[in-house]
Amino acid sequence: MxxxxxxxxxxxxxxxLDGPVEALNSVSFSVKExxxxxxxxxxxxxxSVTSLVTIGLASCEIDSGSVVFEGKQLVHQTPKSVQxxxxxxxxxxxxxxxxxxxxxxxxxxxxxxxxxxAVASLTLFVLTIVFIxxxxxxRLSHESFLxxxxxxxISMIFQEPMTAxxxxxxxxxxxxxxxxxxxxxxxxxxxRAKRFIEALIYPVNLLYTSARERPIVLALLxxxxxxxxxxxxxxxxxxxxxxxxxxxPSIPFATYVFSSYNLDKADIxxxxxxxxxxxxxxxxxxxxxxxxxxxxxxxxxLWLPFSALISAALICAILAIPPIQASNYFQLDPAHRRQxxxxxxxxxxxxxETVAKMYPHELSGGMRQRVMIAMMMACEPKxxxxxxxxxxxxxxxxAQILQLMRDLxxxxxTSIMLITHDLGVIAEMCDxxxxxxxxxxxxxxxxxxxxxxxxxxxxRGLISCTPSLSSSRKSTLPAIPGQVANPxxxxxxxxxxxxxxxxxxxxxxxxxxxxxxxxxxxDMCPICTDKGQDSWE
Amino acid sequence: xxxxxxxxxxxxxxxxxxxxxxxxxxKYFPVKSGMFSNVKSHVKAVDGVDFSIRKxxxxxxxxxxxxxxTTLGRVILGLIPITSGSVSYGGIDIREINNRELRRKMxxxxxxxxxxxxxxxxxxxxxxxxxxxxxxxxxxxxxxxxGELLTSVGLKEGHMxxxxxxxxxxxxxxxxxxxxxxLGPEFILLDEPTSALDxxxxxxxxxxxxxxxxxxxxxxxxxxxxxxxVRHISDRVAVMYLGKIVEMxxxxxxxxxxxxxxxxxxxxxxxxxDPNVDRNKDPLEGDVPSPIDPPPGCSFGHRLSHPNWEQxxxxxxxxxxxxxxxxxQPCPCCxxxx
Numbered sequence: 001m002x003x004x005x006x007x008x009x010x011x012x013x014x015x016x017l018d019g020p021v022e023a024l025n026s027v028s029f030s031v032k033e034x035x036x037x038x039x040x041x042x043x044x045x046x047x048s049v050t051s052l053v054t055i056g057l058a059s060c061e062i063d064s065g066s067v068v069f070e071g072k073q074l075v076h077q078t079p080k081s082v083q084x085x086x087x088x089x090x091x092x093x094x095x096x097x098x099x100x101x102x103x104x105x106x107x108x109x110x111x112x113x114x115x116x117x118a119v120a121s122l123t124l125f126v127l128t129i130v131f132i133x134x135x136x137x138x139r140l141s142h143e144s145f146l147x148x149x150x151x152x153x154i155s156m157i158f159q160e161p162m163t164a165x166x167x168x169x170x171x172x173x174x175x176x177x178x179x180x181x182x183x184x185x186x187x188x189x190x191x192r193a194k195r196f197i198e199a200l201i202y203p204v205n206l207l208y209t210s211a212r213e214r215p216i217v218l219a220l221l222x223x224x225x226x227x228x229x230x231x232x233x234x235x236x237x238x239x240x241x242x243x244x245x246x247x248x249p250s251i252p253f254a255t256y257v258f259s260s261y262n263l264d265k266a267d268i269x270x271x272x273x274x275x276x277x278x279x280x281x282x283x284x285x286x287x288x289x290x291x292x293x294x295x296x297x298x299x300x301x302l303w304l305p306f307s308a309l310i311s312a313a314l315i316c317a318i319l320a321i322p323p324i325q326a327s328n329y330f331q332l333d334p335a336h337r338r339q340x341x342x343x344x345x346x347x348x349x350x351x352x353e354t355v356a357k358m359y360p361h362e363l364s365g366g367m368r369q370r371v372m373i374a375m376m377m378a379c380e381p382k383x384x385x386x387x388x389x390x391x392x393x394x395x396x397x398x399a400q401i402l403q404l405m406r407d408l409x410x411x412x413x414t415s416i417m418l419i420t421h422d423l424g425v426i427a428e429m430c431d432x433x434x435x436x437x438x439x440x441x442x443x444x445x446x447x448x449x450x451x452x453x454x455x456x457x458x459x460r461g462l463i464s465c466t467p468s469l470s471s472s473r474k475s476t477l478p479a480i481p482g483q484v485a486n487p488x489x490x491x492x493x494x495x496x497x498x499x500x501x502x503x504x505x506x507x508x509x510x511x512x513x514x515x516x517x518x519x520x521x522x523d524m525c526p527i528c529t530d531k532g533q534d535s536w537e
Numbered sequence: 538x539x540x541x542x543x544x545x546x547x548x549x550x551x552x553x554x555x556x557x558x559x560x561x562x563x564k565y566f567p568v569k570s571g572m573f574s575n576v577k578s579h580v581k582a583v584d585g586v587d588f589s590i591r592k593x594x595x596x597x598x599x600x601x602x603x604x605x606x607t608t609l610g611r612v613i614l615g616l617i618p619i620t621s622g623s624v625s626y627g628g629i630d631i632r633e634i635n636n637r638e639l640r641r642k643m644x645x646x647x648x649x650x651x652x653x654x655x656x657x658x659x660x661x662x663x664x665x666x667x668x669x670x671x672x673x674x675x676x677x678x679x680x681x682x683x684g685e686l687l688t689s690v691g692l693k694e695g696h697m698x699x700x701x702x703x704x705x706x707x708x709x710x711x712x713x714x715x716x717x718x719x720l721g722p723e724f725i726l727l728d729e730p731t732s733a734l735d736x737x738x739x740x741x742x743x744x745x746x747x748x749x750x751x752x753x754x755x756x757x758x759x760x761x762x763x764x765x766x767v768r769h770i771s772d773r774v775a776v777m778y779l780g781k782i783v784e785m786x787x788x789x790x791x792x793x794x795x796x797x798x799x800x801x802x803x804x805x806x807x808x809x810x811d812p813n814v815d816r817n818k819d820p821l822e823g824d825v826p827s828p829i830d831p832p833p834g835c836s837f838g839h840r841l842s843h844p845n846w847e848q849x850x851x852x853x854x855x856x857x858x859x860x861x862x863x864x865x866q867p868c869p870c871c872x873x874x875x
Binding site: 042043350364365366367394395396397398399400402403421422423424425426427428447448451461462463465466467468469471473474476477478479480481483 | 788792802
């Protein structure tokens, strides 16, 4: 199997007010095709930063190193000299812009000289901008290259599904957006214009269908129209503003038509569905109070000047809302919706038709994470980066999500980079593991090798501190003392020795990453690789 | 609770050393909607729970999100009113105990250590506030007491002047524990104290909890959804599903001989840190149904769409003792053969 992703000697830092803070220090690992690679470590060990650098979303400065995906370099560094050039040019350009403005003001006193100065500085300003753009071309083209890869070839699942999904859009819209962006949607079934016209004639269509299907609606419709016509013929209409007055019964009537139409639709949805859906039925009931309130308002308005006009406008507006809501114009094309439903079905969401129309807040945590996975799988990526996908979930839901990701790998051959701090999840899912500590890879091995023969003290600590069903109850767990040091206090040598409060030369000499057996790389700190030196609490 | 009155009576008979006794406890939250906020239905968060906690015992409660674990804990503490049933502390109904007195005896540690602390208060005022409110100490004495409390949870006295944001998650949880210990309570409710923490920090906090419990002879209720953690710390474990206890037994017993299908499913879902175990086990399908309108009979059998589920609507589902101290909700679908 060839390597899909290769990270080599990655070193990054964040620029803070207190100076640069190193986040990663020589991170190297690779993900093979169709492999699930686990990255494990505590918070603050640089796991997430590594993944963000990989897809080009990190806001840090990259000092050195390379990230190669399918033979293409994902890390782009603008050379220092070019950066300085751009920096200087930007300052010059703002000075020139100021000069242009001053020149224009000068024209008030000395028109010719002022114009000349303004034009000269404006020309120089444009030239500087062009210069900056030329310098920026490599960076911008790299950025557009990354945009074409992100979400398409490499996609990422974030830890907190609620914050990763947009609360304002329905599930189907969000999934379809990714596909549209990368041109994966099929040909739309109906043209935009056709759908718009359909929406416009929707009320007429609605009345027509309900009148044809329900005799009572037809009778009511005839009665109202007949009364209006009759009154009009007798010349009574103009006396009492009867046009508007007679429209009153038509409002509850229209509401009735609308609600009955929706109730019909509600029957289609599966009644066996246990989740707390907002069915269209509820929407229909909620419009009933409006139906009673509106005639009252209109009745009051009738006694005012221009009353007929105002009330008619009001009635039209109120009548127009439900059809617009119900119309398909603001929704997805049926062909696209089918595509989305297919994807939701693939991640085994029950009732994909209903879920597709829901908003993220209506879904439970596990369902949200499924939607997130569905969105990320929409473009069939080669590499899926999952950043603690199950940390916020229950064990049972976690098992479902993990099973789902494993199925995806087996079916589509997607490689997965799984970031977590739970070694149980790693043992269950991964083919190989990278253990990170304080911005450094301390151990890297195939899964069986790592668990049977952990060489670094940190790996051993992580494995032993997880409570398991076989350990003796209420015993003291072998916890690793202390916590990961603040990145600004990192020593150049072995940082795990720093945490254990050791002194000596291991703190100053950076340990080498050596391959001790095929595929098993260990950070060779003499104390940390010695089992006898382990001292857990 | 119908037919099997004998079993119900038995579980309600408190052991002689019971500290907390919960009898047929129910907590329903009204669901309001419409123009005049009419009560349309109820969320049955806790729906008929019986158990008792002995003094000096760690009682674990497990279950998925939405099973009513947290609500049960808060009702026991008297933080939210009881709909029906009773909770008694040392033989007295908690509704009859003075609130101030109750808080001295019962304390709580919340899940999110950062969210349960005022960011503008120093650690000294956070930990010392209960002492000041109860008029127990002030001034230099308070500083001394807070220092002792911080030392007992593994922090330094010098941390007293710092603010919550200067601490990591594990340290914040230690501060929360020190605050809960400040009044010298007999009972502490731990509501998912470790689920927001890293494994290594979780191990540190668990060690601390075990030590403090042994040292001060405290009674804990430990709520969590991680079964391995609950097993590690608890003496007895109750498994909750949709507002009801479906199984309750000694911690070792429940993990070795789980009787209810839900307990089995929870146990098999724990990822084990051993790559040699069978990876392709079938996970439990679906989510916990909405407690607004729970299915009749055995709600877990309904989720599994078990063929015997129909029968469970016709039988009595109150807890039954299958071996000493091992209580199971007997139903034809989830505990076949009982």
